[in-house]
Amino acid sequence: MTNFSKLDARHLDLFREIVGAANVLTDEEALHHYAHDETEDLHYLPEVVLKPNTTEQVSSIMQLCQQESLPVTPRGGGTGLSGGALPQWGGVVLSMERFNKIIAIDERNLQVTVEPGVITEVLQNAVREKGLFYPPDPSSRGSCLIGGNIAENSGGPKAVKYGVVKDYVLNLEVVLPSGAVIWTGANVLKNSTGYNLTQLVVGSEGTLGIVTKIVLRLIPSPKYDLLMLVPFRSAENACAAVSAIFRAGYTPSALEFMERDALEWVTRYVDSSTVKIEEGIQAHLLIEVDGNYTEVLMQEMEGIAAVVAEFDCGDILFAEDHQQKEELWKLRRRVAEAVKANSVYKEEDTVVPRAELPALLKGVKDIGKKYGFHSVCYGHAGDGNLHVNIIRGELSEEQWNGTLKTGIREIFELVKRLGGTISGEHGIGLVQKSYMDVIFDDQHLQIMKQIKQVFDPSNILNRGKIFD
Amino acid sequence: MTNFSKLDARHLDLFREIVGAANVLTDEEALHHYAHDETEDLHYLPEVVLKPNTTEQVSSIMQLCQQESLPVTPRGGGTGLSGGALPQWGGVVLSMERFNKIIAIDERNLQVTVEPGVITEVLQNAVREKGLFYPPDPSSRGSCLIGGNIAENSGGPKAVKYGVVKDYVLNLEVVLPSGAVIWTGANVLKNSTGYNLTQLVVGSEGTLGIVTKIVLRLIPSPKYDLLMLVPFRSAENACAAVSAIFRAGYTPSALEFMERDALEWVTRYVDSSTVKIEEGIQAHLLIEVDGNYTEVLMQEMEGIAAVVAEFDCGDILFAEDHQQKEELWKLRRRVAEAVKANSVYKEEDTVVPRAELPALLKGVKDIGKKYGFHSVCYGHAGDGNLHVNIIRGELSEEQWNGTLKTGIREIFELVKRLGGTISGEHGIGLVQKSYMDVIFDDQHLQIMKQIKQVFDPSNILNRGKIFD
Incomplete structure (x- = not known):
């Protein structure tokens, strides 16, 4: 149990003074909307939803909540897959959606200062107009917010060449649970000045502070890209081809893996005729290269095609034009x-060193046989990041919410043995925290919990996410 | 004052049991050797130097020192420039030089597992033999150790294209001051599993734990590089050319700035005839591009030459062969x-967003005039990282150790106004900590100090570095 207070009318009045009545939501419909994200079918009702749009307002809210022992759950676009934005204890959902300004695109320094409520794709398009590139690119980019990406240290397909969110964050304005406001770093590319609080906040899933401004580095946009889809007769062979590509000296700008079911289901789901999946094909790799010289890209594609040919692949589909690339993506x-849409499922966000992918895939299937579940796997193979979707199918309630946990634990134990970990880009949130002991021993978890206490001594901010 | 104990004969016996008598040094000469690093002319005698070579030994030493309240100062190659390895309180210097094994080069996953006492250049050469590349490349690479590079989050010339040490560290085995041993992360390219302790330890200057094993990511070696030296009639113009190169879409693999004095002094110092510095030339840029396609590199060099030509440069020297490149480097x-060798000096490791370099250089010179000091500036201009060397010259004792501090503070205040910070790659250590308040307010410093306390509640590990 917690020491949290229940929200009362006085609190609501105080919140209205801070953010204005229009930005204090208490109606049933709103509360239900903010009760879930994209994680399974989980649902936790908040008592109020607040929509501040200035750092000062966030600071005042945090001070009040700290004083009154009210739990606060920060929220971005609500596209999370680990339940990080779910208000498990009721209380306040702090929706950052009105922090939606791109403050400045600094073309001289290849940087952008942005508020956390900007949609990822909106930011990408805005900087692309200036010839600049912000690579992190989650599948939800059309609706997820930059702030949420920072909370989860998101990746996406471009990570394999360009890195993840943490590799682009230079500096963060953060409101601490006390209401104090700090900038975590400086607007520079290298920094050896004290502890790296920037990287501590990135990936901390909204448990250490509320990010209110973000300085990101940008890079020049690559001018061209080429895309190919490679079918394989064996899914393990597809995985094995992945590390062979890198060992041959190529660094694709995307290297995605899809099991047969994944591609088949989505082809049906979006009613596409772009890909005809031949019989006997078990998996595909979607491979992109990018750069500024088309002749070089052609050479790289030929080189990669020669590598995958050694892994018993089928006929390669080279995307012919922009439209076909868009279709494949x-x-x-x-x-x-x-x-x-196909079934209730649980998604596990495993990641291993990339050459261990075949062993991971085989292990997942073996564990599935043992526990009687079917899985559909896909993901960012170039990073060793495999999303394992466990399909409910015909599983009984007892299997689904009981013995399956043991199966998932076995998958994570395998991941650990292979040098990997239990989340590559989705975070731990609510749904993975009971598996943290697979990766971390108690000493290590204690350090993390004490760091949480340094930032949030009253434990009001997103309590119960990552660990209890 | 501190609560540290003085070392006695009993302690020495216990240390001998742990690491063997040959690895417990107490003779005058050894103590003097470990009393300094490359920072100014500072000198602090330790009471004993220990040279463990296993994680277990380090753990036993830390347990003993914690129990007995003995201060511990970890040390790498002793090439530090901020006094991080100086045993300010006497006690134990923990020299990591015998941790000198490259444990495994994993060509399948493009990773290397290495001990912290391996010399940076030795590691680079070992992976290059496998066609792999570890880019961080401090000038001291022939004698600095990987562990020290991690402590300071070192950079070097390749950082501009390839990033700094933090961008290559995947996972660290760390002995905590309690003696507990943790692995901070996993051997993976993306990770959203709890707080990023890896990045908290990188750059923490040996204040949070002792790194005993390191997993680094590697990239394929670029096959070719080209190098040019560009003279400028105005140092500010040279700085202005830097950001213009990036804005034109080029990302050199090195972009170094040297004021006239810097190049002139070193030319004399190493007795080189490679460069003839024309009259009227105030600064040079050393610019390298690398990649796998020589035609592309030629195009890039031409493009960059066209950009610098707009900044009133002199005749460009294109390195003709490997030997000339080596000479220039x-x-x-x-x-x-x-x-x-030329004079007693103090080096300030400023860093700003790169387009602010001309303003920084001008400001440094103006402040120099005001306080009567001469400075020689050079550094990694592509990163906005300028090493400001303040020359003692004819300054009196009172000026050198008195009013100069106010001048340095003004430089740092300027750096802060320009969006930068007070150390790009050398760390804060002992010599910069009195300027930390220029960058961080008290709330922020308190967070850092409390994090230190989480890791090292007895404050025995490198106490007094970064902050008091």
């Missing part, structure tokens, strides 16, 4: 939706 | 030594 991006 | 790498 749409298929990849909407796999998660297609799986969701 | 030797000049750049040995500037620091040459300055040191």
